[in-house]
Amino acid sequence: MKKxxxxxxxxxxxxxxxxxxxxxxxxxxxxxxxxxxxIIAKEIxxxxxxxxxxxxxxxxxxxxxxxxxxSTIVVIFTTAISVWAGSLAAYSLARFNTGGMNYALWILSxxxxxxxxxxxxxxxxxxNLGIINTWYVLIIAYTTFNLSFVVLVMKxxxxxxxxxxxxxxxxxxxxxxxxxxxxxxxxxxxxIIACSxxxxxxxxxEFLFALVLSVSKNSxxxxxxxxxxxxxxAINWGPLFAAGVIILIPVIIFTLxxxxxxxxxxxxxxxx
Amino acid sequence: MNLAFFRGLTNAPAIxxxxxxxxxxxxxxxxxxxxxxxxxxxxxxxxxGKVIAIVMIGAAVFWIILLIWAERKIKYxxxxxxxxxLIIITIIPFIYLLNLSxxxxxxxxxxxxxxxxxxxxxxxILNNPEVFSHLILTLEFVIVTVGLEFxxxxxxxxxxxxxxxxxxxxxxLFLMPMxxxxxxxxxxxxxxxxxxxxxxxxxxxxxNLPIIPWLTATPLPVVKNIPxxxxxLVQNLNFNYAFLSLIITDVWQWTPFMFLIxxxxxxxxxxxxxxxxxxxxxxxxxxxxxxxxxxxxxxILIALLLRxxxxxxxxxxxxxxxxxxxxMRTLNMYIxxxxxxxxxxxxxxAMSVFVLIFVSVISNxxxxxxxxxxK
Numbered sequence: 001m002k003k004x005x006x007x008x009x010x011x012x013x014x015x016x017x018x019x020x021x022x023x024x025x026x027x028x029x030x031x032x033x034x035x036x037x038x039i040i041a042k043e044i045x046x047x048x049x050x051x052x053x054x055x056x057x058x059x060x061x062x063x064x065x066x067x068x069x070x071s072t073i074v075v076i077f078t079t080a081i082s083v084w085a086g087s088l089a090a091y092s093l094a095r096f097n098t099g100g101m102n103y104a105l106w107i108l109s110x111x112x113x114x115x116x117x118x119x120x121x122x123x124x125x126x127x128n129l130g131i132i133n134t135w136y137v138l139i140i141a142y143t144t145f146n147l148s149f150v151v152l153v154m155k156x157x158x159x160x161x162x163x164x165x166x167x168x169x170x171x172x173x174x175x176x177x178x179x180x181x182x183x184x185x186x187x188x189x190x191x192i193i194a195c196s197x198x199x200x201x202x203x204x205x206e207f208l209f210a211l212v213l214s215v216s217k218n219s220x221x222x223x224x225x226x227x228x229x230x231x232x233x234a235i236n237w238g239p240l241f242a243a244g245v246i247i248l249i250p251v252i253i254f255t256l257x258x259x260x261x262x263x264x265x266x267x268x269x270x271x272x
Numbered sequence: 273m274n275l276a277f278f279r280g281l282t283n284a285p286a287i288x289x290x291x292x293x294x295x296x297x298x299x300x301x302x303x304x305x306x307x308x309x310x311x312x313x314x315x316x317x318x319x320x321g322k323v324i325a326i327v328m329i330g331a332a333v334f335w336i337i338l339l340i341w342a343e344r345k346i347k348y349x350x351x352x353x354x355x356x357x358l359i360i361i362t363i364i365p366f367i368y369l370l371n372l373s374x375x376x377x378x379x380x381x382x383x384x385x386x387x388x389x390x391x392x393x394x395x396x397i398l399n400n401p402e403v404f405s406h407l408i409l410t411l412e413f414v415i416v417t418v419g420l421e422f423x424x425x426x427x428x429x430x431x432x433x434x435x436x437x438x439x440x441x442x443x444x445l446f447l448m449p450m451x452x453x454x455x456x457x458x459x460x461x462x463x464x465x466x467x468x469x470x471x472x473x474x475x476x477x478x479x480n481l482p483i484i485p486w487l488t489a490t491p492l493p494v495v496k497n498i499p500x501x502x503x504x505l506v507q508n509l510n511f512n513y514a515f516l517s518l519i520i521t522d523v524w525q526w527t528p529f530m531f532l533i534x535x536x537x538x539x540x541x542x543x544x545x546x547x548x549x550x551x552x553x554x555x556x557x558x559x560x561x562x563x564x565x566x567x568x569x570x571x572i573l574i575a576l577l578l579r580x581x582x583x584x585x586x587x588x589x590x591x592x593x594x595x596x597x598x599x600m601r602t603l604n605m606y607i608x609x610x611x612x613x614x615x616x617x618x619x620x621x622a623m624s625v626f627v628l629i630f631v632s633v634i635s636n637x638x639x640x641x642x643x644x645x646x647k
Binding site for chain 2: 175
């Protein structure tokens with residue numbers, strides 16, 4: 001009985017700490033429905049008349065629909081390319097240990113690369129190619145960190161697919177490619193979905209490449225657009241919060257989807 | 273894994289070491305030559321959209337042909353896309369970076385002849401006291417944030433390593449900060465710590481406490497009042513409110529990450545040693561020191577490695593909190609400011625090479641024990 005009480009108390013205590021920890025996010029969410037005056041008012045009020053003015057402003061005065069489309073397209077394409085190429089390589093690494101340790105290490109080191117190192121060459125190369133301020137450049141740039149991530153994480157998932165099933169398919173006369181597509185990929189599907197969601201979140205959150213490589217309206221992504229609300233003279237808190245909520249909502253939904261795979265994904269497959 | 277079976281099935285020849293070495297040598301040479309060719313083509317602008325599209329389509333067709341006809345060498349066909357993409361997006365920029373860093377190139381002189389200056393950019397950076405202070409700031413940031421996150425995360429993990437109601441809710445909540453967009457997190461904390469209308473300021477006003485000048489270069493009074501070394505610490509080691517705000521933001525965002533990984537590690541430690549220790553009358557600290565830490569050594573190393581690498585990458589949070597002000601300029605901010613804002617490509621490139629070396633040294637230190645242990 002006493003032990004049960006302790007467990008309940010611990011549970012309440014933990015949930016309380018977690019709630020205090022995420023309180024800033026909650027506060028931003030609440031504030032995005034507050035009127036401009038109420039945000040900078042002297043007193044703190046929990047109950048107020050909600051208003052959608054900041055969301056309306058964000059979507060009418062600023063081209064946020066366009067930014068939303070930009071972000072979505074970049075995320076979809078970079079995720080598709082990384083997951084496709086990455087799974088093939090991961091399968092090869094998992095089954096045949098292709099390239100040995102050095103190859104895996106090279107992929108790992110390209111994951112460890114700080115994006116700031118790549119910014120200058122990317123900027124100059126893509127400007128000379130004349131594709132700066134387009135979707136393509138962001139898709140290519142985001143692939144740098146997504147591709148190596150997919151290879152490292154998917155390797156672990158493919159290692160878990162039992163070899164015997166593939167051997168059976170091979171003996172039945174299937175080619176390697178069809179074994180891969182009809183046996184291994186369906187069996188590793190949870191991993192592939194988790195990887196795609198992770199890639200989507202990483203690309204959605206990316207800021208530095210977007211800031212340098214695409215600043216025109218045609219290809220600006222949401223994080224850069226949110227950063228634009230901060231100017232040297234004043235900060236427009238209301239629309240900033242609305243933009244923040246728009247950016248955070250898909251991330252939070254996606255995070256809840258991949259919850260089960262999170263410790264595995266974030267440690268690059270080092271932790272099962 | 274039954275490799276022999278596969279080799280028999282695909283009739284692949286047994287691997288001979290000298291042949292493999294020759295192959296690696298040839299491929300490395302060809303990568304370097306093609307990279308140099310590509311760099312030249314950027315310089316003289318041979319490439320344009322059409323050429324790239326044709327090359328890409330050709331490569332795709334070639335790959336599909338390989339896929340059908342090279343069944344026996346399928347393992348190489350499978351890694352071709354990744355290898356090619358990774359060469360294009362990491363090796364070529366790196367060679368380009370090296371090329372930039374030994375010339376004196378700025379935006380104005382970019383289309384003229386590049387002046388070769390050898391290692392002068394590197395020497396300039398090494399002699400620049402400002403860069404040294406940026407390096408100190410970066411190291412300090414990494415050590416302080418990762419240290420704090422590790423301690424707090426470990427504390428949480430030890431506390432919550434048991435079953436109770438509401439665990440999954442608490443976990444879902446804890447996940448949110450670390451997956452949130454860093455730029456939004458930075459802006460959020462900029463609002464909370466804002467001196468005029470911020471949430472923290474409001475709370476302090478409510479409690480009739482003095483307002484704390486977050487996000488400014490005001491030195492921390494506690495440190496400043498230390499006799500003798502206080503001012504020196506403030507001057508050289510950034511003991512000011514701006515740095516404190518940055519640390520708070522980063523710790524808020526990334527402690528859950530440490531917590532999750534350490535908790536996953538803790539729950540995989542077997543129970544038996546603890547029971548034995550209990551029988552022997554070990555204290556909590558002894559159990560932690562002699563059972564938990566050795567069992568979790570690998571996972572702790574992984575968590576630290578990943579966090580240190582991420583802390584070395586940090587850009588968004590600093591940009592959101594301080595813009596490009598000189599106040600909090602880490603090495604990444606310096607690269608951005610020199611190379612992109614000031615169009616001083618060569619200096620930025622030299623700095624990038626330094627950062628790259630710096631990062632690879634640190635990561636090698638960790639990677640060896642974690643990923644390189646032969647299975």
